[in-house]
Amino acid sequence: MTQGQNSSTDATESQETEAQTRKVPATERVLGHILEELDAGRLGPGSRVNAARIAQDLGLSAAPVREALCVLAGRGVVELLPDRGAVMTPITSREVRLIWEVITPVGCVGLELAASALREGADPSELIVAYETLRSCASGTPPIRFILALNEWHYVANRLGGNEYVTIALDRLGIAYWDRYLVGLINVNANIRGYLENYRRMHESLLAGDGPAAAAALRFHAAWSVALIDRAEATLPRRRGRRSAAAVTR
DSSP: OOHHHHHHHHHHHHHHHHHHHHHHOOHHHHHHHHHHHHHSSOOOOOOOEEEHHHHHHHHHOHHHHHHHHHHHHHSSSSSETTTTTEEEOOOOHHHHHHHHHHHHHHHHHHHHHHHHHHTTTTTOHHHHHHHHHHHTTSSSSSOOOOOHHHHHHHHHHHHHHTHHHHHHHHTTTTTTHHHHHTTTTSSSSGGGGHHHHHHHHHHHHHHOOOOHHHHHHHHHHHHHHHHHHHHHHTOOOOOOSOOOOGOOOO
Protein backbone atom coordinates (compact mmCIF):
# COMPACT_ATOMS: atom_id res chain seq x y z
CA MET A 1 0.00 0.00 0.00
CA THR A 2 1.38 3.41 -0.94
CA GLN A 3 1.80 6.36 1.38
CA GLY A 4 -1.09 8.10 -0.37
CA GLN A 5 -3.31 5.06 0.18
CA ASN A 6 -2.29 4.95 3.87
CA SER A 7 -3.18 8.61 4.28
CA SER A 8 -6.49 8.05 2.54
CA THR A 9 -7.30 5.06 4.76
CA ASP A 10 -6.35 6.97 7.92
CA ALA A 11 -8.50 9.90 6.85
CA THR A 12 -11.45 7.60 6.14
CA GLU A 13 -11.13 5.87 9.52
CA SER A 14 -10.88 9.25 11.26
CA GLN A 15 -14.00 10.46 9.47
CA GLU A 16 -15.88 7.27 10.43
CA THR A 17 -14.86 7.70 14.08
CA GLU A 18 -15.94 11.32 14.05
CA ALA A 19 -19.25 10.36 12.43
CA GLN A 20 -19.88 7.72 15.08
CA THR A 21 -19.09 10.26 17.81
CA ARG A 22 -21.44 12.79 16.27
CA LYS A 23 -24.26 10.24 16.41
CA VAL A 24 -24.26 10.48 20.20
CA PRO A 25 -25.17 13.96 21.48
CA ALA A 26 -22.44 15.46 23.62
CA THR A 27 -24.70 15.68 26.66
CA GLU A 28 -25.53 11.96 26.39
CA ARG A 29 -21.81 11.18 26.19
CA VAL A 30 -21.29 13.03 29.48
CA LEU A 31 -24.18 11.20 31.14
CA GLY A 32 -22.78 7.86 29.98
CA HIS A 33 -19.32 8.82 31.21
CA ILE A 34 -20.66 9.59 34.69
CA LEU A 35 -22.31 6.16 34.79
CA GLU A 36 -18.95 4.61 33.89
CA GLU A 37 -17.28 6.60 36.66
CA LEU A 38 -19.87 5.32 39.14
CA ASP A 39 -19.33 1.72 38.00
CA ALA A 40 -15.55 2.11 38.32
CA GLY A 41 -15.88 3.50 41.84
CA ARG A 42 -14.32 6.83 40.91
CA LEU A 43 -17.59 8.57 41.76
CA GLY A 44 -20.01 7.83 44.56
CA PRO A 45 -22.51 9.52 46.86
CA GLY A 46 -21.00 12.73 48.17
CA SER A 47 -18.21 12.79 45.55
CA ARG A 48 -17.37 16.05 43.84
CA VAL A 49 -17.85 15.94 40.07
CA ASN A 50 -14.84 17.43 38.30
CA ALA A 51 -16.52 19.04 35.31
CA ALA A 52 -13.25 20.29 33.82
CA ARG A 53 -11.72 16.82 33.90
CA ILE A 54 -14.80 15.27 32.27
CA ALA A 55 -14.66 17.85 29.50
CA GLN A 56 -10.97 17.11 28.98
CA ASP A 57 -11.45 13.30 29.04
CA LEU A 58 -14.20 13.47 26.42
CA GLY A 59 -12.67 16.23 24.33
CA LEU A 60 -15.68 18.47 24.87
CA SER A 61 -16.25 22.09 25.76
CA ALA A 62 -17.61 23.01 29.17
CA ALA A 63 -21.14 23.65 27.84
CA PRO A 64 -22.35 20.04 27.35
CA VAL A 65 -20.86 19.06 30.72
CA ARG A 66 -22.78 21.86 32.43
CA GLU A 67 -25.93 20.82 30.57
CA ALA A 68 -25.53 17.19 31.66
CA LEU A 69 -25.03 18.22 35.28
CA CYS A 70 -28.16 20.37 35.11
CA VAL A 71 -30.06 17.33 33.79
CA LEU A 72 -28.79 15.22 36.69
CA ALA A 73 -29.62 17.96 39.17
CA GLY A 74 -33.18 17.93 37.84
CA ARG A 75 -33.27 14.19 38.48
CA GLY A 76 -31.94 14.63 42.01
CA VAL A 77 -28.75 12.73 41.22
CA VAL A 78 -26.37 15.65 41.78
CA GLU A 79 -26.48 18.78 43.87
CA LEU A 80 -25.24 22.04 42.33
CA LEU A 81 -23.54 24.01 45.10
CA PRO A 82 -22.46 27.67 44.91
CA ASP A 83 -18.68 27.98 44.45
CA ARG A 84 -18.27 24.20 44.80
CA GLY A 85 -19.65 22.89 41.54
CA ALA A 86 -21.54 19.59 41.45
CA VAL A 87 -21.60 16.89 44.11
CA MET A 88 -23.16 13.45 43.74
CA THR A 89 -26.21 13.36 46.02
CA PRO A 90 -25.78 11.32 49.22
CA ILE A 91 -28.54 8.77 49.77
CA THR A 92 -30.06 7.27 52.90
CA SER A 93 -32.97 4.94 53.50
CA ARG A 94 -35.23 7.98 53.64
CA GLU A 95 -34.30 8.96 50.08
CA VAL A 96 -34.75 5.37 48.92
CA ARG A 97 -38.23 5.28 50.43
CA LEU A 98 -39.15 8.55 48.72
CA ILE A 99 -37.86 7.26 45.38
CA TRP A 100 -39.77 3.99 45.71
CA GLU A 101 -42.96 5.91 46.53
CA VAL A 102 -42.80 7.44 43.06
CA ILE A 103 -41.24 4.60 41.08
CA THR A 104 -43.66 1.94 42.30
CA PRO A 105 -46.94 3.40 40.98
CA VAL A 106 -45.26 4.29 37.68
CA GLY A 107 -43.93 0.75 37.39
CA CYS A 108 -47.37 -0.65 38.23
CA VAL A 109 -48.88 1.31 35.33
CA GLY A 110 -46.32 -0.28 33.01
CA LEU A 111 -47.09 -3.78 34.28
CA GLU A 112 -50.84 -3.41 33.98
CA LEU A 113 -50.53 -2.07 30.44
CA ALA A 114 -48.21 -4.94 29.50
CA ALA A 115 -50.63 -7.50 30.96
CA SER A 116 -53.46 -5.98 28.95
CA ALA A 117 -51.36 -6.17 25.77
CA LEU A 118 -50.52 -9.82 26.44
CA ARG A 119 -54.19 -10.67 26.99
CA GLU A 120 -54.85 -9.17 23.56
CA GLY A 121 -52.25 -11.37 21.91
CA ALA A 122 -48.97 -9.43 22.12
CA ASP A 123 -45.82 -11.48 21.56
CA PRO A 124 -44.20 -12.28 24.95
CA SER A 125 -40.93 -13.62 23.50
CA GLU A 126 -38.85 -10.50 24.28
CA LEU A 127 -40.17 -10.47 27.84
CA ILE A 128 -39.28 -14.13 28.27
CA VAL A 129 -35.75 -13.51 27.01
CA ALA A 130 -35.37 -10.58 29.42
CA TYR A 131 -36.54 -12.77 32.30
CA GLU A 132 -34.10 -15.54 31.43
CA THR A 133 -31.33 -12.96 31.21
CA LEU A 134 -32.02 -11.64 34.71
CA ARG A 135 -32.05 -15.20 36.03
CA SER A 136 -28.68 -15.87 34.38
CA CYS A 137 -27.26 -12.72 36.01
CA ALA A 138 -28.25 -13.93 39.47
CA SER A 139 -24.93 -15.67 40.05
CA GLY A 140 -21.36 -15.15 38.93
CA THR A 141 -21.86 -11.53 37.89
CA PRO A 142 -21.45 -8.17 39.68
CA PRO A 143 -24.60 -7.12 41.56
CA ILE A 144 -25.08 -4.08 39.33
CA ARG A 145 -25.46 -6.32 36.27
CA PHE A 146 -28.28 -8.18 37.98
CA ILE A 147 -30.01 -4.94 39.00
CA LEU A 148 -29.69 -3.58 35.45
CA ALA A 149 -31.15 -6.84 34.13
CA LEU A 150 -34.17 -6.31 36.39
CA ASN A 151 -34.58 -2.85 34.94
CA GLU A 152 -34.31 -4.16 31.39
CA TRP A 153 -37.15 -6.58 32.14
CA HIS A 154 -39.28 -3.59 33.15
CA TYR A 155 -38.28 -1.66 30.03
CA VAL A 156 -39.35 -4.61 27.88
CA ALA A 157 -42.65 -4.81 29.76
CA ASN A 158 -43.15 -1.07 29.24
CA ARG A 159 -42.59 -1.45 25.49
CA LEU A 160 -45.16 -4.23 25.45
CA GLY A 161 -47.62 -1.92 27.18
CA GLY A 162 -47.19 0.63 24.43
CA ASN A 163 -47.10 3.79 26.58
CA GLU A 164 -43.68 5.33 25.99
CA TYR A 165 -44.20 7.85 28.76
CA VAL A 166 -43.85 5.15 31.42
CA THR A 167 -40.21 4.62 30.47
CA ILE A 168 -39.68 8.36 29.99
CA ALA A 169 -40.98 8.97 33.51
CA LEU A 170 -38.60 6.37 34.96
CA ASP A 171 -35.66 7.81 33.03
CA ARG A 172 -36.48 11.29 34.29
CA LEU A 173 -36.28 9.92 37.82
CA GLY A 174 -32.67 8.92 37.17
CA ILE A 175 -33.19 5.19 37.65
CA ALA A 176 -29.90 4.29 35.98
CA TYR A 177 -28.01 6.40 38.52
CA TRP A 178 -29.92 5.37 41.63
CA ASP A 179 -29.24 1.74 40.71
CA ARG A 180 -25.54 2.37 41.17
CA TYR A 181 -26.27 3.77 44.61
CA LEU A 182 -28.57 0.96 45.61
CA VAL A 183 -25.94 -1.73 45.12
CA GLY A 184 -24.21 -0.05 48.05
CA LEU A 185 -27.33 -0.20 50.20
CA ILE A 186 -28.51 -3.78 49.79
CA ASN A 187 -26.47 -6.96 49.82
CA VAL A 188 -27.83 -8.25 46.52
CA ASN A 189 -25.99 -11.57 46.63
CA ALA A 190 -27.21 -12.34 50.16
CA ASN A 191 -30.81 -11.62 49.13
CA ILE A 192 -30.79 -13.05 45.62
CA ARG A 193 -33.44 -15.67 46.38
CA GLY A 194 -35.86 -12.97 47.46
CA TYR A 195 -35.20 -10.97 44.29
CA LEU A 196 -35.75 -14.02 42.10
CA GLU A 197 -38.95 -14.99 43.90
CA ASN A 198 -40.40 -11.48 43.63
CA TYR A 199 -39.65 -11.28 39.93
CA ARG A 200 -40.90 -14.81 39.30
CA ARG A 201 -44.26 -13.69 40.67
CA MET A 202 -44.27 -10.55 38.54
CA HIS A 203 -43.22 -12.41 35.40
CA GLU A 204 -45.69 -15.26 35.75
CA SER A 205 -48.51 -12.82 36.52
CA LEU A 206 -47.70 -10.85 33.39
CA LEU A 207 -47.62 -13.93 31.19
CA ALA A 208 -51.02 -14.88 32.61
CA GLY A 209 -52.31 -11.42 31.69
CA ASP A 210 -53.00 -10.62 35.34
CA GLY A 211 -52.03 -6.97 35.69
CA PRO A 212 -53.31 -6.47 39.26
CA ALA A 213 -51.30 -9.48 40.49
CA ALA A 214 -48.15 -8.25 38.74
CA ALA A 215 -48.63 -4.79 40.24
CA ALA A 216 -49.18 -6.30 43.70
CA ALA A 217 -45.93 -8.24 43.32
CA LEU A 218 -44.08 -5.03 42.45
CA ARG A 219 -45.54 -3.22 45.47
CA PHE A 220 -44.45 -6.11 47.68
CA HIS A 221 -40.96 -5.98 46.15
CA ALA A 222 -40.68 -2.25 46.84
CA ALA A 223 -41.65 -2.69 50.50
CA TRP A 224 -39.29 -5.66 50.80
CA SER A 225 -36.38 -3.68 49.33
CA VAL A 226 -36.91 -0.74 51.68
CA ALA A 227 -37.11 -3.13 54.64
CA LEU A 228 -33.74 -4.64 53.68
CA ILE A 229 -32.16 -1.19 53.62
CA ASP A 230 -33.74 -0.22 56.93
CA ARG A 231 -32.40 -3.38 58.57
CA ALA A 232 -28.90 -2.82 57.18
CA GLU A 233 -28.90 0.80 58.27
CA ALA A 234 -30.12 -0.10 61.77
CA THR A 235 -27.00 -2.21 62.33
CA LEU A 236 -24.72 0.79 61.85
CA PRO A 237 -23.73 3.23 64.58
CA ARG A 238 -25.72 6.45 64.51
CA ARG A 239 -24.04 9.31 62.73
CA ARG A 240 -24.89 12.94 62.54
CA GLY A 241 -26.13 14.28 59.23
CA ARG A 242 -26.70 12.35 56.04
CA ARG A 243 -24.74 9.23 55.39
CA SER A 244 -23.51 8.11 52.03
CA ALA A 245 -24.48 4.86 50.39
CA ALA A 246 -20.92 3.62 50.76
CA ALA A 247 -21.44 3.47 54.52
CA VAL A 248 -24.28 0.98 54.28
CA THR A 249 -23.78 -2.67 53.38
CA ARG A 250 -26.32 -4.31 51.13
